[in-house]
Amino acid sequence: MTNFNWLLDGSIVGLYLLATMAAGLMVRKYVGKVEHFLVAGREMDVYLGIASLAATEFGIVTCMYTAQNGYEKGFAGATPGFLMALAMAVVGFTGFVINPLRDSGVMTIPELFEKKFGPRIRWAAGVVIVLGGLLNMGVFLRTGGQFLVLVAGLDVKYLEIMMTALLVGVAVYTILGGMLSVLVTDYMQFIVMSAGLIVVTILILMNVGWENLVTTVETHYGAGGFNPFINPTMGWQYVVFNLMLNTAAVLTWQTIIARVLSAKDTMTGRKVYTRTSFFFVCRFLIPGLWGIAALATLGPVANSLEAMPRYLSTAVPPGLMGLLVAAMLAADMSTDSSYMLTWGSVIYNDIMAPFRKKPWSEKRGLFWNRSIIAFIGVFLLFYGLWYPLKGDLWTYLGVTGTIYLASISVLLIACCYWRKANSWGAGAAILISAVLPISYLVMEQVPSTAAIAKSIGPYYSGIATYLLSGAAMVIGSLIKPNNDVRLKEGIA
Amino acid sequence: MPKHFFWWTATAACVLWYSTITIYVAIKGGSDIKHMLARLDATRIREDKEEHHT
Numbered sequence: 001m002t003n004f005n006w007l008l009d010g011s012i013v014g015l016y017l018l019a020t021m022a023a024g025l026m027v028r029k030y031v032g033k034v035e036h037f038l039v040a041g042r043e044m045d046v047y048l049g050i051a052s053l054a055a056t057e058f059g060i061v062t063c064m065y066t067a068q069n070g071y072e073k074g075f076a077g078a079t080p081g082f083l084m085a086l087a088m089a090v091v092g093f094t095g096f097v098i099n100p101l102r103d104s105g106v107m108t109i110p111e112l113f114e115k116k117f118g119p120r121i122r123w124a125a126g127v128v129i130v131l132g133g134l135l136n137m138g139v140f141l142r143t144g145g146q147f148l149v150l151v152a153g154l155d156v157k158y159l160e161i162m163m164t165a166l167l168v169g170v171a172v173y174t175i176l177g178g179m180l181s182v183l184v185t186d187y188m189q190f191i192v193m194s195a196g197l198i199v200v201t202i203l204i205l206m207n208v209g210w211e212n213l214v215t216t217v218e219t220h221y222g223a224g225g226f227n228p229f230i231n232p233t234m235g236w237q238y239v240v241f242n243l244m245l246n247t248a249a250v251l252t253w254q255t256i257i258a259r260v261l262s263a264k265d266t267m268t269g270r271k272v273y274t275r276t277s278f279f280f281v282c283r284f285l286i287p288g289l290w291g292i293a294a295l296a297t298l299g300p301v302a303n304s305l306e307a308m309p310r311y312l313s314t315a316v317p318p319g320l321m322g323l324l325v326a327a328m329l330a331a332d333m334s335t336d337s338s339y340m341l342t343w344g345s346v347i348y349n350d351i352m353a354p355f356r357k358k359p360w361s362e363k364r365g366l367f368w369n370r371s372i373i374a375f376i377g378v379f380l381l382f383y384g385l386w387y388p389l390k391g392d393l394w395t396y397l398g399v400t401g402t403i404y405l406a407s408i409s410v411l412l413i414a415c416c417y418w419r420k421a422n423s424w425g426a427g428a429a430i431l432i433s434a435v436l437p438i439s440y441l442v443m444e445q446v447p448s449t450a451a452i453a454k455s456i457g458p459y460y461s462g463i464a465t466y467l468l469s470g471a472a473m474v475i476g477s478l479i480k481p482n483n484d485v486r487l488k489e490g491i492a
Numbered sequence: 493m494p495k496h497f498f499w500w501t502a503t504a505a506c507v508l509w510y511s512t513i514t515i516y517v518a519i520k521g522g523s524d525i526k527h528m529l530a531r532l533d534a535t536r537i538r539e540d541k542e543e544h545h546t
Contacts, residue, residue: 030532041535043528047520050513075499183528188522193516201507210503214495226496279513282506289503 002153004325005318012322013329017169018346020188020333022175024181034365037178038107038345039262044183049272051190053259054184054279054339055096058193059335060144060328064285065397067308070291072218074225076234077291081284083239084246085277092273095266097251100416102488104268109252109408110350115425116415125408126350129254131434132404133343136397139269140339141167141384143305144332150309151325163384171377174337175370179262182337189330196327200316201286207315208293213215216296237459244466245398248409253401340380344372399437402462406433406469412471425477433469436461 004010031037044052091098106112111130112310114122145163149156169429173181205213217225224231228239250273260269287308294301294311316324330433348369360368407430414421440461443453 027529030529030536031534036532040528042534043531045524047517047529048524048528049519051517074494078502180532184525187525191514191520197513198507198514205503205507210500211495219499226499278505278509281502282510285502285506286510336543385502 002151002313002321003316003318004152004313004321007320009322009325012319014324015328016192016329020185020330021169021173024177024185024337027180027184028173028176030180031176031178031366033362034178034348034369035107037366037369037478038341038349039258040179040183043260043263043264044259044262044268046268046275048183048187049259049263049268050276050279052186052334053256053272053276054283055184055186055190055193055331055334056255056259057280057335058283058331058426059140060332061140061335062149062283062399063162063328063331064143064147064305064308065289066287067291067294068285068305069284070288071295071304071307073228073231073233074221074292075285075288076225076228077232078281078284078288079228079234079239080242080246081281081288082153083243084250084280084283085249086242086275087250088277088280091247092270092275092277095270097412097416098257098269098273099266100327101257101412102260102263102269105325107261108349109254109257109412110346113415113426114353116421117411117426121235121411121423121426121430122350123354124427125411126346126353128404128407128430128434129346130343130351132402133254133339133346134376134383134398134399135403137339137343138380138383138400139396140332140336141380144170144336145330146306147309147328148325150306151313151321151328153313164381166329166375167200167336167381170333170336171340171373174340175373178369179258179341182334182341183262185337186334189334192323192330193327193334196323196330197282197286199320200312200327201289201317201325203320204289204293208296211291212296217292225424235459236459238462241398241459241462244463245402245405248466249401250407252405252412254346255338258338258342258345286351301402311324338372340376344369346375347372347376398462399441401456402465403434403437406437406465410466410469410473414477418477420477420481421473422477422480424480425473425475428472428476431467432472436465436468439452 030041033041035041066077066081069080071077090096101109101112104112104115108126110122112126115123141163142159144166145159148154148162148166149159154162173185177184221231224234228234229236231238259272263269263272290308290312293315294307297311297315298307299309310326348365352368410429410433411421411426414425440453440456440458443449
C-alpha cells in the first residue's frame with residue numbers, strides 16, 4: 001500500500017514534468033556554438049550556479065545512498081557530507097586549483113593537461129574520466145527507478161519502463177539545449193527539490209520526533225551511531241578515504257568543475273563553491289534522517305537500500321506525496337542531464353580531439369555533441385539494467401569514482417603547482433589509479449577472489465589508490481626529467 | 493538541552509539554512525537566468541552584424 005494518489009499527486013508530478021520540459025526546450029534557440037552547448041557561453045552567475053550545482057549533486061541515487069548510510073550507520077553516516085562541505089569551503093575560499101583552471105579558459109580538465117603534459121595525456125585522462133564517470137553513473141537509473149516504483153506503489157516489472165521514460169525525457173532537452181537547458185531546468189528543479197526535501201523532513205521530525213530518532217540510533221548502533229571513529233563499520237580508514245574522495249571530487253569531478261568553467265569569471269566560480277558548501281551537509285544529513293526514521297518505524301529490513309522509500313510510501317500523506325515524487329524526479333533529472341552533458345563534453349573535447357586535425361564547424365561540433373549524449377543515454381539504459389549492485393551504494397560510487405578522482409586530482413594539482421611534473425609521472429599516476437579500483441571491483445565480483453576483496457575492504461583499497469597515484473606522479477616525473485616543459489600562463 | 497547536541501544543532505542548521513537559501517536562490521537565480529539569456533542574445537546579435545559586415 002502507498003499513499004500516492006494518482007489523481008492528486010499524479011497531477012502535481014505531471015505539471016512539474018510539463019513545466020520542466022517546456023523550460024528546457026525554450027532555451028535551445030540560444031545554442032549556436034559548441035561553447036554555448038558545453039559551458040553556457042561562460043555566462044553563468046552566482047545564484048544560478050548555486051541552484052545548478054546543488055540540483056546536480058543531489059539525485060535520487062544520492063537520496064538513496066545517504067538514507068542507506070543513515071539507516072545502516074546512524075547519524076555518523078552523514079560524515080562524508082561534513083568532509084565534502086569542508087573541502088568545498090576551503091577550495092572556494094582559497095581558489096586552490098580552481099583559480100588557474102578557470103583562468104586558463106579551457107572547457108574540460110584534460111584540455112588543461114595538454115598544455116603541461118601533451119596530447120597523449122590529455123587523451124588518456126579523457127578516457128579515464130569518462131570510464132570512471134560512466135561506471136559511476138551506471139547505477140543511477142536503476143536506483144532512481146527503484147525509488148519511484150516503491151514510493152508510488154507500482155509493480156516492480158514497471159521499473160525498466162520507468163527508467164527508460166525518465167531517461168528519454170531528460171535526454172531530449174539536454175540534447176537540444178546543452179548546458180543552457182541544464183542550467184535553466186536545474187534552477188526549477190532546485191526549487192521543487194528543495195521544497196520537497198524541507199517539507200518531508202519537517203513532517204518526519206514532527207511525526208517520528210527527535211527523541212525517537214536518537215533512541216533508535218542508540219539502540220541499534222550505540223555510540224558508534226554518532227561518532228564515525230568508533231563505529232565498527234567505519235573507523236579512521238572510512239574518514240580518511242572519504243576526506244580524500246571528497247576533496248578530489250571537489251577539485252576534479254566533471255559535473256562540479258563544469259560550474260566553475262561555465263561561470264562568467266573566476267571569482268563567480270569561487271563564490272559558487274563557498275556558498276554551496278553547507279548544502280553538502282544537508283545533502284547527507286537530511287536523507288540520513290529519513291533513513292533513521294525508516295529504521296525507527298520499520299525496524300530491520302532485508303534490503304537497507306529500499307527501507308527509506310518503503311517508509312515514505314506510507315508516511316507521507318496524499319498531496320505531499322506528489323510534491324515528494326516531483327522533488328525526487330527533479331533531483332534525478334537535474335543529475336542525469338548534467339552528468340550526460342559533462343561526460344559527453346569530455347568525449348567530444350578530449351577523446352575525439354585527435355580526430356579533429358582541422359577545426360570542425362560549429363554545426364558539426366553541435367551534431368557530434370548531441371550524438372554523444374544520445375549514445376551515453378543508450379549505454380546507461382543497458383548498463384543500468386544488467387549490473388548487479390553488491391555492497392552498499394556509496395562504497396560502489398566511491399570505488400568507481402576513485403578510478404578517475406585519484407589520478408586526475410594528482411595530475412591537476414601537479415599541473416597547477418609543480419614545475420617538475422611531466423608526462424611520465426602523469427602516465428604512471430593514471431595507470432595506478434585505474435588499475436587498483438578496477439582490480440578491486442573485479443575481485444569483488446569473482447567468487448574465488450571475493451573473500452580477499454572483502455578482507456582488504458574498499459577504504460584501504462581507496463586510500464592506497466590515492467597515495468600510490470601521488471607517489472607514481474612524483475617518481476615518474478623525477479625518473480625522467482622533462483626537457484620540454486610546456487609552460488603556459490597560470491600553469492606551474 | 494537536547495540529547496546529542498551536535499547532531500541536533502546540525503539538523504536544525506540544515507533545515508533553517510536550506511529553507512532560507514532556497515527562497516533566496518529562487519529570487520536571485522531567476523534574475524541570473526534573465527540576464528544570462530539577455531547577454532547571450534546581445535552577443536548573438538553583435539556577431540550576426542559583424543558577420544554581415546565581413
